[in-house]
Amino acid sequence: MHRRELLGLAAGSALVAHTLQGDIAQAQEYFSTISVPGAAAGKAGPVTGSKGPLHRGTDGRLLRMGSLDLESQQDFTLGFRQMHARQIRVAANNAFQRLLEAEGIDPATPMSVEQVRELVAKDPAINFGVKCWLSNQQITWKTLRDYYHQNADYYLAEMEAADKSGPGALVLSPAMTIPDYARHEIHIQPGGYVGDPFAGHIYHYGTNSFYISQYGHNEQDEIHRSMAGQMPIPADGKVKRILDMGCGVGQLTVALKERFPDAEVWGIDVGGPMVRYSHMRAARMGIGANFAQQLAEDTGYPDNHFDIVTSYIMHHEMPADVTRQVIAEAQRVTRPGGVYYPIDFKSGGTRTNPRQMYSRWWDHRWNNEVWSLEYHSMSLTDEVAQRGFTQVQNATAALPGFGVRHFVRTA
Amino acid sequence: MAAPDSKRPTYATEAIPSDVKTGMFLGNPTLDSLVSCVIAMNAEMWSMRRRMKVMEAVMAKKGVTTDLIEKYVPSAAEKVAWEQDRDRFVSLTLGALADQGFRDFSTDFPKR
Secondary structure, eight states: OOHHHHHHSOOOHHHHHHHHTTOHHHHHHHHHTOOOTTSOTTOOSSOOSSSOOOOOOEETTEEOOSOHHHHHHHHHHHHHHHHIIIIIHHHHHHHHHHHHHHHTOOTTOOBOHHHHHHHHTTOGGGGHHHHHHHHHHHHHHHHHHHHHHHTHHHHHHHHHHHHTOOSSOEEOOTTSOOOGGGOBOGGGOTTTTTSSTTHHHHHHHHHTTTTTTTTOOOTTOHHHHHHHHHOOOOTTOOOSEEEEETOTTSHHHHHHHHHSTTSEEEEEESOHHHHHHHHHHHHHTTOOOEEEEOBTTBOOOOTTOEEEEEEESOGGGSOHHHHHHHHHHHHHHEEEEEEEEEEOBOOOOSOBOHHHHHHHHHHHHTSOOTTHHHHHTSOHHHHHHTTTEEEOTTOOOSSTTBOOOOEEEOO | OOOOSOOSOOOOOOOBOOOGGGOOOSSSHHHHHHHHHHHHHHHHHHHHHHHHHHHHHHHHHTTOOHHHHHTOOOOHHHHHHHHHHHHHHHHHHHGGGGOOOOSOTTOOOOOO
């Protein structure tokens, strides 16, 4: 079957199941149409005469990384994250506990971030856990970035070919002004979401290890598929259009399209490289999710357009005033009776116990979650409730430990 | 941020860089640097070990089994060469542990 015919099929369950089995032949056929200088025309497999990577096949719905060494380096950083959570962080917490005892501070005492910063300055050993974690994260990003930059022409050509393919649409806005708030290197990812042409590749493979300690593996989008499975639907059961704001690399978007194959599903993100990658990945899997480079606070969609509007871990990565604009936009584009379901951390307030505030501080300052303290200073739930939505009581969180925010757009 | 070596459109724009490399977490920037080096070296070491696993698995399919590798007995010449390399490796990587500095940076030459 020709690649374009294959990718032109609707995302029926049989095709998805076929794709999820990791069809190496399908992946190779897809890659074989890419024209790269030095490669023999129409020849599948390794690209000759260039720095092109090997095609190492698929692992379920995850395309294996282009080199064994890169895969092993990511394997190490995942393993180190696990060890860090089980051992290094425990030791650092013990050091923190000793400091509290020495200072005569009750571990449950609510503290401000300023108070915690002053406290931990008394024992640099407490920061050892943070330093280890950050170093490991830097290795995660650097090894990925170096790999894709070393093979830049190959992977850019691959995205160019995918840009024009289906089944879903891709809308890029290179002339769009990227607001400063979105240009930060969140998670210390070099270039952030907007500044590296391979932001999507780097984010996808790099964040696979993010969940390992608390939620387990996510190489098959297990977590995103679980969240999509728990997405509430409007009371009238009508789900024609879904919007995933701040979609990143489209893992939730794709999972929503898999759950609602007849719906028109859009994922939007401020990062051009992110939506390019999202689109390419979805097309590779034969899933017809659509992607657009767009601001969540100014989507451009018509009023009352979507039956479900959602987002995942977006709000804590934007200033509070932008969050309010996004909620207003969500209200505008959600139809009366439609669902608004933003998934994000619980809003913690400006004072919490010392250890939690310490975690929040270093994540904000050194993991470069620039807007997270602002996020915690407001109640996302209250902000949504004030803007034309009714909160559904007794709802459940799509992800354990996250805030529960199931809202219905009032008429 | 340095652009990759390609003339193709990237759809990327200028990011605002983090300053994580300027952070001093352990009271002494040298310690911070050493921690980074140690973790990076371990990433490389694991990468090598994992590649060896792959090589052994591939070789096993060709009849060179792990058992053959486990039971390999180096020749006398190999033993000597390997021990020399081991000693070189240990001395290079850990020899500084035997240096015990006691003179402060600011002190002048000792009396001869």
